[in-house]
Amino acid sequence: MPTALEELPRSKQLTYAVGQLGASILINIVAISLVFFYLPPDSAGLPELITTVTFLGVLNALVLIAASGRFLDAITDPWVANLSDRSTNPKGRRTVFMKWGALPAAVFLVLMFTPPVQEVSSWNIVWLVVVQAAFYVSLTFYLTPLYAMTPDMGHTPDMRLNLSTWTSAAYAIGIVVAGLTPAIASAFEGTGLSTLRSFQAAVILLAAVALFCMYVPVWTIDERRYSHPVSTTTPVWEALKAAFSMSDFRRFVFSDFAYFTGLTIAQTGLLFYVTVLLEEDEALVGTLLAVMVIVSFLFYPAVNLLAKRLGKKPLTIAAFVWMSIVMLGVLGLGRVGLAPTAQAFGLILLLSVPIAFLGVLPFAILSDIADYDARQSGESREGTFVAARTFMQKAGQTTGILLFAILTTLGRDVGDDLGIRLSGIVGFVLLLGAAVLLTGYRADVIEEGSIIE
Structure with missing residues (x-):
């Protein structure tokens, strides 16, 4: 007979969130810096590493590379999730996969930013296609089991909301850390390194920090104390079919999916908004992201409290609408009668509030859905729900990079910035669409089924 489950203490909630911090650093280095590194604006001082020639009028090489990087997720996300759900490892179903995914993810992240040729070359295209695919496969082995631990260890709706809040805070910190890449690169450049080598050194340093963080929950959390490893026997495609x-x-x-596409457009565009539309130094991005996290932190207690009183669904929809309106402001950056730095900080402050809500609430909703399904079906398929969501999340991030890269073909430099400005309209449409789609979600049915008497 299984022993009584222990409630996850605050200290373990924090070490769990540290794993998310490490993964966030890796994810957001790609989201913030990959396009900037391979297709830099003229003012960056970096060499172009891949061709800017377009195919079919709008598809440049980076667009095609970014698309190829996520194709394997269609197989690896549900496959890893099903392996984890079905695992009978005596040490638990999740951390055994996480420890094998962390190191290669960090290594392949570094390799993405160390192309074999330091000028435009087809070898760089081949390199990025292969290494980027390997990075995302490795990251799947870490993130899918990590996320599945929230419904595993969160035995009540409030505990799942609390875990989602902590991991959201960690993810936000990861954005800030990743956003420091240009500033750290500038510091290395002051030691005599070239602009290219300085950027690579910054990526190596941050990848090492991320790797350490990713191992923290593996080292500190004993799954057996906080969840009963009730393995499912459902094959992968049947489990996915049941989820969808x-x-x-x-x-x-x-x-x-629509939200993460819009969010990635904003993240990828930030360096361009600062350096092209506002003509400020790229190091300002790190400061802006730090401000965003601080402001978001101030709202996290309110998010947690309001979600318990008003519900997750209405707050999530309101945040989507708010963020969509803010994205329209990109059209006017550099054209209004305010100092460029004031415009930059104004944009970040207005984005901070919806990002605080959207960092916490969607994953709490997902955990409620996974818990509801387990109670209705009698099988624990948390990993499958997480895999389906992370696949759509990664697909959204990839689509965001694709759309932004396509837009850069319409203008990405000072005085020729049409593509950068149009990213605001695209973000607006996507985020408003996310709000409309969520209106049909039956929160009352799902959450009522999650209540533990």
Whole structure:
């Protein structure tokens, strides 16, 4: 007979979130810096590493590379999730996979920013296609089991909301750390390194920090004390079919896809908004992201409290609408009667509030859905729900990079910035679409089924 489950203490909640911090650093280095590194604006001092020639009028090499980087996720996300859900490892179903995914993810992240040729070359294209695919496969082995631990260890809706809040805070810190890449690169450049080598040194340093963080929950959390490893026997495709047969899950996950596409456009565009539209130094990005995290932190207690009183769904929809309106402001950057730095800080402050809500609430909703399914079906398929969501999240991030890269073909330099400005309109449409999609989610049915008497 299984022993009584222990409630996850605050200290373990924090070490769990540290793993998310490490993964966030890796993810956001790619989201913030990959396009900038390979297709830099003229003012960056970096060499172009891949051709800017377009195919079919709008598809440049980086667009095609970014698309190829996520194709394997269609197989690896559900496959890893099913392996984790079905695992009978005596030490637990999740951390055994995480410890094998962390190191290669960090290594392949570094390799993405160390192309074999320091000028435009087809070898760089081949290199980035292969290494980027390997990075995302490795990251799947870490993130899918990590996220599945929230419904595993969160035995009540409030505990799942609390875990989501902590991991959201960690993810936000990861954005700030990743956003420091240009500033750290500038510091290395002061030691005599070239601009290219300085950027690479910054990536290596941050990847090492991320790797340490990713191992913290592996070293500190004993799954057996906080969750019973009830393994499912359902094959991978049957488990996925069962997950997508839930109409509420479909509404949630497609809304989430639209959100992450819009968010990635904003993240990828930030360096361009600062250096091209506002003509400020790229090091300002690190400061802006730090401000965003600080402001978001101030709202996290309110997010947690308001979600318990008003519900997750209405707050999430309101945050989508707010963020969509803010994205329209990109059209006017550099054209209004305010100092460029004031415009930059104004944009970040207005984005901070919805990002605080959207960093916490969607994953708490997902955990509620996974818990509801387990109670209805009698099987624990948390990993499958997480895999389906992380696949859509990664697909959204990839789509965001694709769309932004396509837009850069319409202008990405000072005085020729049409593509950068149009990213605001694209972000607006996507985020408003996310709000519309979520209106059909039946929160009352899902959350009522999650209540533990």
